Amino acid sequence: MKHIFRKGADPNAPTLLLLHGTGGNEHDLVPLAEMISPGSSILGVRGNVLENGMPRFFRRIAEGVFDEEDLVIRTKELHEFLDDAVREHAINRNRLVAIGYSNGANIAASLLYHYEQPLMGAILFKAMVPLRNRTVPDLQQMPIFIGAGKYDPLIPQTETKELINTLTNAGANVYEQWIDGGHQLTREEVERAKEWFNKQFLEA
Numbered sequence: 001m002k003h004i005f006r007k008g009a010d011p012n013a014p015t016l017l018l019l020h021g022t023g024g025n026e027h028d029l030v031p032l033a034e035m036i037s038p039g040s041s042i043l044g045v046r047g048n049v050l051e052n053g054m055p056r057f058f059r060r061i062a063e064g065v066f067d068e069e070d071l072v073i074r075t076k077e078l079h080e081f082l083d084d085a086v087r088e089h090a091i092n093r094n095r096l097v098a099i100g101y102s103n104g105a106n107i108a109a110s111l112l113y114h115y116e117q118p119l120m121g122a123i124l125f126k127a128m129v130p131l132r133n134r135t136v137p138d139l140q141q142m143p144i145f146i147g148a149g150k151y152d153p154l155i156p157q158t159e160t161k162e163l164i165n166t167l168t169n170a171g172a173n174v175y176e177q178w179i180d181g182g183h184q185l186t187r188e189e190v191e192r193a194k195e196w197f198n199k200q201f202l203e204a
Helices: 030-036 069-090 103-114 155-170 186-203
Strands: 004-007 017-021 042-045 049-051 052-054 060-062 095-102 121-125 144-147 173-179
Touching: 004 069, 017 030, 017 103, 017 155, 030 042, 030 095, 042 069, 042 095, 069 103, 069 144, 095 173, 095 186, 103 121, 121 186, 144 186, 155 173, 173 186
Parallel strands: 017 042, 017 095, 095 121, 121 144, 144 173
Antiparallel strands: 004 042, 049 052
16 A cells, blocks of 8 residues: 655654545645654555545445445455555554544544454544444453544534444443534644543653
């Protein structure tokens, strides 16, 4: 998969896996990563699917309706890419935290639904339930931040709450941050995510 890797200054900070939204690319979330954890190494990945010329991580049938068969295939593709990337760039797989926005948050959530401990943790902005009627692996207290908008026109609150409940029931330690906004990312969410990240991964 097309990607960028940038070595961070703090060897003790987790590496950040950056997963963009529809129409984004491997560079999109770099400024966000720099705000949340300036010392972290960065692995930014571009989705392999094009929708009207816009990169995505998996196909969808309509707005909010996923092509589940493609989602399973693309999740496996990303998982295998990460196996290769950690070797290529000497990344500690046990110190890999995903930051995903929208479509990128959905593929990150799908990783958690399909594989045991694929990440150390995750920050999911504007995520949906990737798949239903599936047993999620034991997440073993994995720290997960979920940022959601109370008035998101694309994601009903019930959808976000279902995702939170599923991850929590699978053993994750989920922190939810609701803002008085929609689908766009806000500074308030980023600041809360930074505080959460510091407490989870950087403070002794």
